[in-house]
Amino acid sequence: MSRLGDLGARLYRGEVGYDFIGKRKIWYGISILITITAIAALAVRGLNMGIEFKGGAVFTIPSTSISEVQAREDAQKASGHDAIVQKLGNGGMRIQVTELDTKQADAVKTQLAKDLKVDEAKINADLVGPSWGATIANKAWMGLGIFMVLVVIYLAIAFEWRMAVAALIALIHDLTITVGVYTLVGFEVTPGTVIGLLTILGYSLYDTVVVFDSLKEGADGITKQSRWTYSEVANRSINSTLVRSINTTVVALLPVGALLFIGGGFLGAGMLNDISLSLFVGLAAGAYSSIFIATPLVADLKERDPKIKALKKRVLAKRATAAAKGEQADTPTGGDDGTEDDPQDAAPAAVAGPRGRGGRGRPSGSGRRR
Structure with missing residues (x-):
């Protein structure tokens, strides 16, 4: 058995553990x-809304020898507005210019054809x-609320x-962090970003x-x-599912990370950044909140119950x-007192959690298995 597998088995049996609840x-x-950093960044910098939300024109340029920097300068000079230039796989370019109407877009298209030395008829212009x-x-807001x-x-x-209540707070926590990262990084918010944000809600709840x-x-x-x-039982539940949560999160992050860092970064497919960044940050935040936020919140709320x-x-x-x-007191591994049992004394603690086999130390009525 691998070291990670052995660790997972020991966590599952309660032989080792970390005091997540005690350090909540x-x-x-x-x-x-x-969260405060994310909200402050959102208030100061704001989101970089894409052309789909602000309106404007998208010009698709055929293969040209002009650099992206030069194309951006020419587009901004021709339109009088900020421009975003993305290199396409066929050597062409995709130029986005916000806040243009039809008449202005035609004038910009003509000027771009001259500056970039391409045939105006080969430039495709789409108004949004x-x-x-x-x-x-x-x-999207309606779907999120429902x-x-x-x-x-x-x-x-x-x-x-x-x-x-704890799950709802964890969801808001994950969304706030993801939006804050978007603000700090400065990536465009596009419909792909919205899709990514809505997708992470399910992943966030899974763990x-x-x-x-x-x-x-x-x-x-x-x-x-x-x-x-x-x-103590809540802490045991986190420890017994910890390795599973880590494994599923890492497996989900690998393909998303490939889209973000290789596809969007190394290969320059900038449009992949829209959805991959929201998925990557959201998956990581969801795994964090399920362990460090949601379950400790449940324990806090439950401890207020008179019983x-x-x-x-x-x-x-x-x-x-x-x-x-x-x-010797019956204190489970990584329990509320912040101490850890000696491995020789782990057997009583091992049955303290939710999936022990009916041995001594099990909370009454927890003998079901799934």
Whole structure:
């Protein structure tokens, strides 16, 4: 078995673990800092909206010896507006100029033909109205709103309202970070970007739901025992699904990274950047939020429940009594106290999580397997 596979098996059995829940304030602080940075960048710089949202003209130029820099200067001089130039695979160019009407576009086309030394008849000019982009944006916002409402309803029914709230916060967190990165990098926001943003919502929820399912199973009947707190079971759920989350995220990031860094960067296919950047950042942010944000938030909300509060008091009181008598307390690996068990004492902790085999130390009622 590989080292990663061995680590995953030990995490799954509870033999090793990291105290994600106990250090949740650190993760909250990091996320708040990133979110504030993203919002500040959005407020100061704003998004670089593409021609589809602002309107203008797109000129497709046949193969020419003129450089991209020179073509950009000529286009800006001819139009009086900023221009974006992309090199095409056939040696031609794609020039975007915003805020042009039909009459202005014809004049710019004529001037470009002279400056770039190409036949005017071979230059293809397409006009894009801003109303089309506004329609796309409105539909995207509507789809986003409907999606979030349905997600909250489904998670509240399938799990509980606390998990629905935590998942919604994690989704907003992921979208904010992705939009903030777009602002800082300065990539154009196109319909491809919108598609990418809507696509990452499902990926963002995937790992979160996996952990929630494990947590739901492990916490079934938890108030009937006095060995483990809810936060400890939540921490065990994260650890038991950690390697799976990492594996699925890395596998998803590899092709998206190839599109972004090789296709969009090395090969110069700039149009691939629109969707690949949003997917890449969104996938990474979704994996982060499922581990460091969503589940700790559930634990925080759940610990406010009077029954869970009473459970925590019983568990701590029992451990204090055991410590006074010189007995070994039942603390799971990477539990709430921030300590890790010695490997020789891992067996009792291994059954503390949601998928142990009915041995001692299991929260009552968690004997189901899937």
